[in-house]
Amino acid sequence: MSADKANSNKGKILILATESCAYPGANSVGQAHSPYPANTYILRVRAPVLFPEKFYIDCFRKGIGGIIIMSCGEECPYEGAYHALAKRIDNVFQMMKAHNLDIRRLRLTAICTVCNRAFLKEVNEMNKLIEELGPPEYKEAA
């Protein structure tokens, strides 16, 4: 299965993309046929506020190299959810430090349904970063 291993030496990037903004935004990049690195895995979410801190830490523990949360930003259709999310991510950053994880591996951004350029920029930057950083060296918190 050599073809299927093509990406495995590179770190993997998990993208949590909101159903109403970033996920169609990623589709819009597709419609424009703009290429980007293939080690990206987009999961469709209703609102990323659903994920507890532990979810992120577990992802890194399992070997995910970087996570980009592509939200709707202030345009979030769920009242108050963006605010709650921003707070949650602050907590995750604290926990990441405790687990010896570079906090740049987690990004919170806003991507709209036609934000092609912003999408590409985020993905390319994260890809460059995890190439530099190598695989996450997760440690159990003290």
Place this chain on the structure above:
Amino acid sequence: MEPSRELNFDALVIGGGIAGLQAALDLADQNFKVAIVEKDATIGGKMIRLSKVFPTLDCASCITTPKMAASAHHENISIFTYCDLTSLKRDGQEIKADITQMPRYVDADKCIGCRQCEYGCPVYVPNHEEGNFNFRKAIYIPFSNAIPQIALMDVENCSLCGKCAKVCPTGAVDYFQQPEDFVIRAKTAVLATGFKLTPMDQKPQYGGGKIQNLISSLDMERLLAPHGPYQRVIRPSDGKEPDSIAYVQCAGSRDKTLGVPYCSRVCCMYAIKQAMLLSGALPLADITIYYMDIRAFGKGYEQFFQNAKAMGIEFVKAKIAKIEQADNQYVRLRYEDQEGNGGVVEREHDLVVMSLGMVPDWNPAGVCDVACDTDAFIKSTIPSLAPTVTSIEGVFAAGVAIGPKDIVDTIAEAGAAAMEASKYLNALENPKAA
């Protein structure tokens, strides 16, 4: 011949293009029983035959097939394809339609759409669905995403070799099938009979249809479709990849001498769309659009036009006076220069597309006494406030049948026709409420 059966519905929709499908869905969702009668062997109209659609550049099939499938599967909708409407009249409180089911020479109940007959048939016929660019068999399913998936035989080209009947696993082929007359009675009707393109050979100064590599816009749609005849864009005469492609706008519209004084509304936008798709498919090709006015008036259309300009598509304001065959199967365009230094200019292109206009597909004369305007489209009797109302009580119209328009406007109008029809049905049921 006596009609074999009589069927009753709340609403009858004539035409299974996007207008007819949307009107039928909007009525069926309000719990009315609807019949769609389509003359073609598949529903979907022109839209299912397009490549991608402006202004979103969604693939046409991806937008049409959900509506086709939703209609085909709706519990309140019955679809009758390959039918000839011979009469549509008001009959007391009802609308009575006389319909002939044309013979497919394939038993629709038995056919499972496996295409064995098609594979077995030895006769190749130029495929009209693909602009005659490739071939189909004498027995065939219209195209891959047709609904219903039932084969039909083209008797004019059939050699009666019997192969199809032999290979059909269900014994569906029936060389002796006869036309069958039936009647549909409904309380209301929606006419959604759509359009055809103005003919290629209409204008002698445009070569009368005899110039090689001068093609119609619908042919270009097929060349651009992901599952089109060659799956790439080539010059039909010799298979050359074109370096220079041109569009002749208003070819067949805005021309009183042709009896088409009106603007066809979609040709500017589809030319721009095709030009954008072409510059994706053939990044090195030069694309020129010769136009009188660019009519990009819908939501997001002007932005679409400006994007095309920014992509390097050349827009030349000129009315093409003459089209001729040049050497090496090139096409020569002659026009009066307005923007440069004046005088007559000649330019040659590998491939030239005629942005043909729209004329009604259906001529009701002798079938239905619905009033038409001088331009032959169905007349709207309340044109501003209720554009879908026609001269016959309880009969409404939508889509290009009642005037050229794009898909977005067609879909809105189909919803409006469904609303008029549903109000009419409601008033019949509750005379006091109206």
Place this chain on the structure above:
Amino acid sequence: MSTKKTAETEEPRVGVYICHCGGNISDHVDVKKVAENLEKVPGVAVAHTNMFMCSDPGQELIQEDIKSGKINRVVVASCAPSLHETTFRGAIKRADMNPYLYEHANIREQVSWVHHGEAATAKATSLVTAAVAKAKELEALDPIKVDAARHATVIGGGIAGLRAALDLAQRGIEVALIEKSPFLGGQAANLERIVPTGERAADLIQDLAAKVMADSRIRVYTCSRIVKSEGYVGNFKITLKTQPPDSQADLEKLQEVAAKGEKPGRFVPFAGFLAVKVPTTASEQVLDSGAIVFATGFSTYTPRDGEFGYGQNPEVITLPQLIRFMSQEKSRGRSLTINGRTIRRVALVHCVGSRQIPGIHEPDADGGLNEYCSRTCCAATLQAASEIRERYPLTHVLEYYRDIRTYGRGQEEFYERASENHVMFLRYEPEDPPQVERLSKGNFPLRVTVKDTLTFGEALSADVDLVVLSVGMVPSRIADLVDMMKLPVGADRFLQEVHPKLRPVELANTGILLAGTCQAPMDISEACNAAAAAAAKATSLLSKGYVELDPFVAQVDLSRCKGNGACVAACTVDAIVMQTVEVDGQSVERAEVNPALCTGCGVCVAVCPENAIDVKGWTLEQYEAMVDAIVAD
């Protein structure tokens, strides 16, 4: 449902269907290979490929496997789920399986259109494997049925709002028609004769408004605004505030009406149809409504100070102002006169405030540009031009345009008529718009100079008495409603439909519909079509007396809930409450979700220390399974 039981108790057997999309996918992804890879994934019962999964034969492939009992979960890998998720759910439902035992993998927009070669095939394999991992965790769900009020609220009393209200009423739905001014008719009240039918706008408004007033199912609330909106499709609670008019424009119009002694029930030119008595005190009320139709319309673009000399020269006016002057102009002379001034030559400038181009046009105070075409101004300008020429043969007319967009049936005739009337046409490029300058001496107050592309870009100057700007449409100011109801707005600042072809009159907010020019510029007939289409959608929603909603809402696992209440505190829409329940003979507090209010955002999921609450169809466990599948290969 029997299938629900079997699906939950039986081992998952996933059917995987991979679409070629006629080459869109298969040109870059080796779909055969993906299917072969998937066949090896535990829990996958079958893996097929097909040219067009969305076609009938494609859907039948799934249905046959369901009916023969081979599979009890479905994964389709094809285009974006926005296009075909419902198509495949529908197909599954018709095969008598629960439609929510379905997961979609997007291998076109997010794979074949952006990646190539082996990497594309590998990524497609991973995404489909992840979808299978989620599918194995799926549960059967049932849509939520909510009772719906057979009542609709139409916001805006212009032509589209009147049309929508009448259509709804005639289908037996009660309607509240809300208009902020004292008048019905909206912007159309400022028109004289409309293109191309030549009907009087006054007659159209009078006709519709009188029917609306006569219909007992419609209640008209003028001088009213929505101050609060709560609830959800079928059950909106709308708070309405009615108060005496305070806008300068309304007060002036009311004075004029009073001076003429007009009473409610009649159309007043350039004001509208005075519907009911103007309120003298403020009042508030709450309406229970099943659906909301937006018909808030447009306002005309106000040129910037100095744009084509506007604001700096009294001789520069807008087209609506010209129409009004001309309707009041009773002089029968052979020249147009305006405020007593004889107009010998008039310049009409198209596309003012429309078709603006970044880098060429100056953005407005909010940084916005009106990049769109306003659709109606070309025909209206040509009509005005011909009317001037025909009524006042000594007044000459020049038109400065970019493209003449007389697209509608019967409109091209106006273009021709203007030419026959010797209107002179000059064509400009957006980079070189006509320049309007004030003349200090000579006969004429203004000079218009343009690089005319119809005469090889020659600079042509004309001295004129009047410049008329064909101003475009801008959406009405409804920022308060946009914020309150969280409505999607496009880059053009008009309300944004879900999809222009699939769901053209619906907003993403379920139960809120679009009618007319609040969505985009359109003319009266087009606005009426859109309004009727919106009414048809509202009727489909409300006529049954209930609406069916997606089942993706929060669900409490009572075996885990300890009643700590973190979810109640976290929920922003008050969809969770604490209820007293009996557990082992003891009264305890447990969380309970109101599914009709829950938006399914999942804010509660993350805060529950017991993992006792999840969003149905999007559970944490499912996400974890997907991540495991992605890291596994």
